[in-house]
Amino acid sequence: MEAVARVRAEGHLIDSDRMRRIMDQIIHAGARYEIVEFRVGRTNDDPSTAVLDLTAAGEADLAELLEQLLPLGVIAVDASDVRTEPAPADGVVPETFYSTTNHPSEVRVAGRWLRVERPRMDSVIVLDGRRAHCTKLRDVRRGQPVVVGTEGIRVVPPPAERDRAHFGFMSSEVSSEKHVEHVVKRLVQDMDAARAAGRRVLVVAGPVVVHTGGVEPFERLLAGGRVDGLLSGNALAVHDIERALFNTSLGIDASTGEAVVDGHRNHMRAINAVRGAGGIPQAVEAGILRRGIMHAAVVHGVPYVLAGSLRDDGPLPDVITDMNRAQEAYAELLDGAGVVLVLSTMLHGIATGNMIPSTVMTVCVDIHPAVVTKLADRGSAQTVGVVTDVGLFLSLLADRAGV
Numbered sequence: 001m002e003a004v005a006r007v008r009a010e011g012h013l014i015d016s017d018r019m020r021r022i023m024d025q026i027i028h029a030g031a032r033y034e035i036v037e038f039r040v041g042r043t044n045d046d047p048s049t050a051v052l053d054l055t056a057a058g059e060a061d062l063a064e065l066l067e068q069l070l071p072l073g074v075i076a077v078d079a080s081d082v083r084t085e086p087a088p089a090d091g092v093v094p095e096t097f098y099s100t101t102n103h104p105s106e107v108r109v110a111g112r113w114l115r116v117e118r119p120r121m122d123s124v125i126v127l128d129g130r131r132a133h134c135t136k137l138r139d140v141r142r143g144q145p146v147v148v149g150t151e152g153i154r155v156v157p158p159p160a161e162r163d164r165a166h167f168g169f170m171s172s173e174v175s176s177e178k179h180v181e182h183v184v185k186r187l188v189q190d191m192d193a194a195r196a197a198g199r200r201v202l203v204v205a206g207p208v209v210v211h212t213g214g215v216e217p218f219e220r221l222l223a224g225g226r227v228d229g230l231l232s233g234n235a236l237a238v239h240d241i242e243r244a245l246f247n248t249s250l251g252i253d254a255s256t257g258e259a260v261v262d263g264h265r266n267h268m269r270a271i272n273a274v275r276g277a278g279g280i281p282q283a284v285e286a287g288i289l290r291r292g293i294m295h296a297a298v299v300h301g302v303p304y305v306l307a308g309s310l311r312d313d314g315p316l317p318d319v320i321t322d323m324n325r326a327q328e329a330y331a332e333l334l335d336g337a338g339v340v341l342v343l344s345t346m347l348h349g350i351a352t353g354n355m356i357p358s359t360v361m362t363v364c365v366d367i368h369p370a371v372v373t374k375l376a377d378r379g380s381a382q383t384v385g386v387v388t389d390v391g392l393f394l395s396l397l398a399d400r401a402g403v
Contacts, residue, residue, distance in 0.1 A: 001058065002055055002056065002057060002058070003055070003056050003057075003058055003059045003061070003062040004053060004054065004055050004062075005053075005054050005066065006036065006051065006052070006053050006054075006076065006077040006078070007051070007052050007053075007054055007066070007069065007074050007076055007077060008049070008050070008051050008052075008074070008075060008076075008077050009022060009049070009050045009052075009072070009073050009074045009075075010047050010048070010049050010050075010073065011047050011048070011073055011156075011157070012041070012047060012048065013047075013048040013050060014040065014048060015044075016157075018072055018073065018157065019048075019050060021072055022050075022052075022072050022074060025065075025068055025069055025072065026054060026065065026069070029056070029061070029064070029065045029068065030056075030057065030061070031054055031055060031056040031057075031062070031065050032054070032055045033052045033053065033054055033055075034052065034053045034055075035050065035051070035052055036051040036052060036053055037049070037050070037051040038050045051077065054066075063149075063150070066150055067150045070150055070155050071101045071103060071155050071157060072155075072157060073154075073155055073156060073157050075153070075154050076151070079108055079151070079152055080108070080151050080152055081108050081109060081110065081111065081151075081152045082107040082108050082109060082125075082127075082147055082151060082152030082153060083147070083148050083149050083151055083152065084127055084145035084146055084147055084148060085145070085146060085148050086142075086143045086144065086145060087140045087141065087142050087143060087144045088142065089142050090140070090141050090142050091137060091138045091139075091140060092140070092142075093124050093137065093140055093146045094146055094148050096148040096149055097124050097146055097147070097148055098124065098125060098147045098148060098149065098150060098153060099122060099123070099124065100116075100119065100120065100121060100122065100123045100124065100125060100134050101119075101121055101155060102119055102120055102121040102353075102354070102356065102357055102358045103119065103155050103156060103157045103158065103357070103358045104116075104119055104155075104156045104158070104357060104359060105119055105153065105154065105155050105156065106153075106154045106156070107125060107127070107132045107147060107152055107153055108152035108153075108154070109127065109130070109132070109152075113154060114130065114131070114132045115132070116132045116133065116134060117131065117132065117133040117134070118133055118134050118335070119134055119357045119358075120134050120331075120355050120356065120357070121354050122354060123136055123137070124137060124140060124146050124147065125146070125147035125153075126140065126144050126145065126146055126147070127145045127147065128144075132147075136327075138324070157358070158358055158359050180386065180388050180393060180396060181396060181400075183363075183384075183386050184393070184396045184397050184400045185400055187339075187341075187363060187397065188397070188400045188401050190339055190361050191226065191339050191401070193338075194338025194339045194361070195338070197338060198336075199337060199339070200228035200229060200336050200337050200338060200339075201226065201227055201228050201337075201338065201339045201340075201341070202227070202228060202229040202230070202231060202333065202334060202337050202339070202340050202341070203218075203221075203227050203229070203230050203231070203340075203341045203343060204231045204232065204340065204341070204342045204343065204345055204348050204349055204352045205218075205230065205231075205232050205236055205293075205343040205344070205345060205348075206232065206233075206235065206236060206343060206344045206345030206346075206348065207235040207236045207238075207239045207240075208343070208344035208345075208367075208390055209236060209240075209293070209343050209344060209390055209391070209394065210236065210239040210240050210243055210249050210293075211239070211249050211252075212344075212389055212390050212391030212392075213254075213391040213395075214343070214390055214391040214393075214394040214395070215240060215243060215293055216395075217391075217394040217395045217397065217398035217399075218293050218296075218394055218398075219291070219292070219293060219295075219296040220398040220403040221394070221397065221398050221401060221403055222293070222296040222297055222300050222302050223296055223299075223300055223403065224398075224401065224403025225300070226398075226401050226403055227302055228302065228303075229302060229303050229304065229305075229334075230293075230297055230302060230303070230304040230305075231304070231305050231330055231333060231334070231348060231352060232304070232305075232306055232307075232345070232348060233306055233307050233308065233309060233312070233319070233345075233348060234306060234308055234312040234313070234314060234315040234316055234319045235312070236293070236306075236345075237280065237293075237294050237306055237316055237318070237319075238267050238270055238271055238313065238314065238315075238316060239267060240292045240293045240294050241270040241271075241273075241274060241280075241283075241289060241292060241294060241316075242266050242269075242270040243292060244270075244289055244290065244291045244292035244294075244295060245266075245269070245270050245273060245288075245289070246260075246263075246266045246269065246270070248260050248263045248266045250263075250264075250267070251263025251264040251265075251266055251267075267313065268313060268314075271313060271314035271315070271316060273288055274288075274289070274316050274317065274318075275314065275316070275317055277289075279316075279317040279318050280294050280298060280316065280317075280318050281298050284298045284299065303333060304318075305320065305326070305329040305333050306318050306319045306320065307319070307320055307323075307326035307327075307329070307330060307348065307351075308320060308321035308323075308326065309347075327351075327355075330351065330352065330355060331355050334352065334355050334356050337356055337360050338360065338361065339360070339361045339362075339363070340352060340356060340360055340361070340362045340363070341363050341365070342362065342363065342364040342365065342366075342375065342383075343365050343390050343394070344365065344366050344367070344371070344390045346366075346371045346374060346375070349364060349371075349375050350374065350375055353375055353383070358382045359382070360382065361382070362375075362382050362383045362384065363383070363384045363385075363386060364383050364384070364385050364386065365386045365388060365390050365393050366385075366386075366387065366390065367387065367388065367389055367390070368387075369385075369387050372385030372386070372387060373385065
């Protein structure tokens with residue numbers, strides 16, 4: 001027997017392309033829709049409202065469709081309170097748990113909509129009295145009320161396409177045919193706006209920053225107070241310190257671009273020097289480390305988190321090798337971010353994207369278009385992609401930022 005539900009969507013439905021995506025999703029699910037009401041905002045600041053009747057083959061199909069439409073901001077007109085079930089054990093949730101997106105969300109409790117705190121994707125929602133918050137699966141404790149199903153949940157997708165109008169030349173399919181100077185100019189404006197609003201500018205960087213000559217402009221950004229935190233792994237720090245101590249990067253002379261005899265061991269010598277000092281701050285204090293990205297971060301008080309991986313040499317004493325602890329440290333530093341700049345690091349970039357709300361301006365810079373595309377495809381749809389050499393990009397950014 002067919003199942004019917006009346007649903008509602010609000011916001012900038014037309015210029016954000018959300019209305020088309022809603023209808024496409026309904027048709028793709030094999031269901032039907034009838035537009036009962038459609039009020040278009042009279043000005044560019046006014047939201048639009050759509051009310052639709054959905055018809056699916058059965059109750060199960062309708063429930064699945066409603067879950068698929070939820071990230072697009074579609075909710076039932078007769079929304080009931082959110083449903084919860086107790087977690088059966090530590091780190092285990094009911095089978096019908098609701099898996100979160102990275103969009104701002106609300107849940108209906110006792111007839112009132114509550115904002116879900118610290119939105120992030122692939123988490124669950126736990127109710128704590130009159131508060132609701134996203135919680136990682138491993139952090140759920142037995143007996144906690146976990147949100148199940150899709151009733152009483154409202155997702156508020158930001159009008160990303162609309163808000164990125166000033167990046168119009170960037171919002172097309174990922175391509176290297178973009179005027180990088182224009183991108184940098186707009187990015188600096190967004191960085192300034194974020195700082196003025198009390199939000200922070202964070203950089204997620206890979207070792208390619210060092211290999212492409214981005215150390216000096218990155219130092220300038222750190223010294224000039226343009227970066228509020230650095231997220232990376234062992235490799236960036238190691239090769240940055242290798243360059244600072246031996247003027248090589250992966251054994252290649254940073255000045256001439258030529259291979260250095262026995263240069264392949266320089267990164268291990270760098271690790272050994274820092275381990276002997278006890279860590280990066282200690283190496284700076286002892287005068288062993290006198291330049292570079294990590295030196296600038298320590299000297300100018302810019303917090304950093306280095307997350308380890310299976311392939312790390314050493315690693316440096318500052319690297320967090322416990323992945324759960326590394327995730328927590330990343331999330332803590334990302335709290336309050338207004339702009340996140342991802343520089344040539346696919347894995348750390350995707351990990352960061354999973355931890356931040358979709359309202360955070362995210363810019364991914366990489367010479368490989370596939371890296372930029374993959375970050376957006378993994379759920380961070382707010383990502384603006386820039387395909388260019390990251391060293392050149394940082395140089396332009398530092399110059400435009402006036403540091």
